[in-house]
Amino acid sequence: MTEQKPNILLIYTGGTIGMIRDFETGALKAFDFKNLLEKIPELQLLDCNIDTVSFKEPIDSSNMNPDYWVQIAEIIEDNYNAFDGFVILHGSDTMSYTASALSFMLENLAKPVIFTGSQLPIGDLRTDAKENLITSIQIASKQEQGKPIIKEVCLYFEYKLYRGNRTTKINAEHFQAFASLNYPDLAESGVHLKINNEYLYRPNLEKALVVRKNLDSNIAIIKLFPGISPEVFQSIFSIQNLKAVIIETYGAGNCTTETWFINMITETINKGIHIINITQCSGGSVIMGHYETSSALKKAGVISGNDITTEAAVAKTMYLLGQNISGKSFKTMYETSLRGEIT
Template sequence: MSDRKRIYVAYVGGTIGMKSTESGYAPVPGHLTEQVRDNPQLHTAEVPELSICEYAPLLDSANALPADWLRIARDIATRRQHYDGFVVLHGTDTMAYTASALAFLLRGLDKPVVVTGSQIPLGVLRSDGRQNLLTAVLVAARDDVREVCLVFGSHILRGCRTVKSSASGFEAFASPNLPPLGMAGVQIQVDESRLLGHASGAVGLPMDLDAPVNLLRVYPGMPAGLLEAAMAPPARGLIVEGYGAGTLPTHDAALLRTLAAGAERGVVVGVVSQCVDGRVDLNAYATSQPLIEAGAVGGLDMTTEAAYAKLVVLLSEGHDPDEVRRLFASDLAGELTV
């Protein structure tokens, strides 16, 4: 009996499986499967056995919705007993959002899930997709990785710590507040001290991922009416990108009244930093006290992508607003540093 690991590859969409056409690169059903089938490098004894599922229709990641995150999570969860690891092929535009969401949705899976893609399609001469896919498959076959990762270029990153940092470079993703979990060079090296431990419990997915959450970046002179619109029904949550350590113009009484009124209606407001390398602790500065009194909760060093995905997931799970606020500031999947 073969002892090769079995890896499930979900091709959700994205550049990696596109084909050159008269109109430019475009998704073509079956093309990625053909490219993998015809690539000898992916069929050596050192490479796990691959099972590829192409989604229909293929998703342009710019059109991704939270419902698509849930679809991927369900796909993986239903196959957890049949595969040793999972690879998700995805477009780069919203890859960090999807990787973050999967980290929260699949907490308890206790198996590697690796999200990757490419800047150039797999079938093109200079494609970065071959190396990204091979690295992702090999990471997904590891026994020590039991979390959602994002692999791109030479970096192995925690999925819920990632941001897209380049629109065209092969090293397109970064993890600003957590060092890489590993590097893919001559050898694939993973720092086991940075990995999450065994996850206990079952994967409990919500019925729907439809909690309306908005995202607002604070800027000088922002009118209170904009914040009021962002918190108006049907909104149940709001991620605010504040300045520096999470400050807002607290001299603006209308802004604070709007925040407080939203909190009274049960709208959960999470505050993250506009700084890529930033940390929001609302207890650190006296100027943040009005935000706490208005019901806002600091997101510590979470990325905007992770904070948004986390709030959507928590609200969709049916927790009451106070419990959502508590969980938002808690470490659930390695997304923040307490």
């Protein structure tokens, strides 16, 4: 009996990977993904069936927002039973935000959702688009005993597969645009495709997919810097309908110990606004109470983001606010790894 080929759905949201250059004028124009196999015949070598769907009006990823996240999630939801894996083509600038958001929205996900894109358009001579696209589809189609090997939201770029909610875009010019500094690579593409099975996320396969579409974007981010004034905090903390503030602190979660700052943090938490402490550093973790300069935050009830990325912190905050849970539950769930986003 011949095994059935995996069915992969390619979802195009926009971005550089979906552009092709008109060599007469030099202008970039949108690529018709319905003609994908004609333009990239190498895809026919993959042992899978590929179908495509595109946003009605593809967007630059700088315009990405929670409404589009819901749109992507609904495409996956509507096609979940018909496909074995999903590859999402997305502009690189906000890809880590979207990958993080989808990781929380797709509860009990048991199939691969791979985000990828490129630094150069698909038709350029030195483009990274073809390799990123081909390998992402290959990874999404990999199975063992008829079941997908990858069962989480990932991001593939320049020979590396990462857990999506662990990534950050670190370079606007190099092909190696992303990094996952607090979690190992899930796979590496070289002469052979090596899957690091010990680092893969293992969901509860007995539960059905649940798509969480309620996201609350009434949040703000404050990045600490030496000399930041009380007026900056006051202006942000007084925003109407504000529900949570992510503060990027120094090092392992440290901050100024000036009285005005600690008082303002305490008063804001007492009003029911969640305050989350994450580090400005690309790698490493918040350890509140490790130094005296973070002990006051811990005492005030500030939530520890541990080693979460800024992108995942934003997505997780919107997701938990959308669940309409109590303040105590919010803190407990935030400090718990829900999708492998913290160590």
